[in-house]
Amino acid sequence: MADKILMKGNEAIGEAAIKSGCRYFFGYPITPQNELPAYMARRLPNEDGVFCQAESEIGAINMVYGASASGARVMTSSSSPGISLKQEGISYMAGSELPGVIVNITRGGPGLGGIQPAQSDYFQAVKGGGHGDYRTLVLAPQSVQEAVDLTMEAFDLADKYRNPVLILGDGMIGQMMEPVEFKRDISPEDLPDKEWATVGNKGRKPNIINSLSLQAEKLEELNVRMQKKYQQMKEEEVRFETIKTEDAEYVIVAFGSMARIAMGAVEKAREEGIKVGLIRPISLFPFPDEVIGMVAEQARFMLTLEMNCGQMVEDVRLAVNGRCPVYFYGRSGGVVPTTGEIYEQLMEQVRGEKE
């Protein structure tokens, strides 16, 4: 416990990246994630790294592309409108099979929106985001410690699949302080070489990193290979937490900050003797379909809670596949519901069920 320090989510993500061997960060300022680039600007020069504030989000993501192509672990971060700007580059990275970690400290949208916490970028995050048939692996932390752990994992997963990985947080995760510990500290020298990287071709054929492929059959081959990767992610990378689902009659599904708020409502309902459980998807892509489908067999209903107008609920319905009713409650625009409000919503559905 002595190793725990109190850190802001944004800064803790930065430290986790450095302790994962990331020495390159390219970004552009936007609230509520500014502490992350500021932290990297302070730390990276002391670690023989490079921090660059690009002229725009588009500049930043293309710098990420370049650093990644040369084999380095690299990160960028932004918040919703900035992440939209990066989508072209993320699609190019996916198409060029380049790893990289992208952090979205989500704020309310659409448009320039507001600066308070939201989960309204779920669709963009899990369905591809940019053009073309690609997916990013998406990890959604609910605490500062989990933001650290998932950032560390994100770098490994990005390298494993040669694919961008997205950390989907929100203003609450980014701004809050909680005790954290860093369970590993690796330097870039500890990492294996990437034989596909463009690091000089002495003694071998040149490596070419490119997402342009004018021959339809060749491009289809790439797509087939990428789909195999996504299939493998579905088999190996699904992450979730279940709380009190064993005997649950009513089941909440929520991720990130919303899952924490829901947790308080679950505890309160249990004190009243109401059998409520919680499924918390941690990987949003790949989505934990299987466990949701299984728990749906025993549930009288599922209640999906989100800080948006109803996005993940579509994936929950696909996973439940008609086994039980799926309801939705959300707040949007940056409004964070209280535990009491969530409890009331839950009880309303429970009462409706009993009538």
Added chain:
Amino acid sequence: MIKEIIIAGFGGQGVMLMGQILAGAGMLENKEVSWLPSYGPEMRGGTANCHVIVSSERISSPFVGEPDVVVAMNLPSMDKFTPQLKKGGLLIINSSLIDSEPQRQDIRVIKIPANELAAEVGSDRAANMVALGAVVEKLKFVEVDSIISSLKDNLPERHHRLIPLNEEAIKRGMDAARE
């Protein structure tokens, strides 16, 4: 045991630091803690607040809807957060800057002339530490020694010469809350 606290004032009064020191003290005692700031286009003289939770169990939402304790360092903060207090909750008022009465009868109120007491120990800028002392005294959930250690952790090195003054301010706040 779980204690949920909102600390509010105007920008520059050090309300964020108060919360960080309190959360850090809880952490040093191996308690679960969270600190959530208000954030936005705010500036010196604008309003600022933070939500702090110190708990013996895992914290669900870090967002405090119904605080056990509200610390109001100025009048707009008292007006904004008094209605949210739990029934029987504690309102700590900085009476140096607030001369009106809260509108609720079902809460406990203590008035601390934080700026005056801070001036007595050397600087009225330590008013936040006086108020923090009052919180520690009334909360009875974190030890003052942890608060002092956390103060050292949270103050940048260049301000460490101010630690004795801040310690004194915290103790004044504790004494004032005890009376």
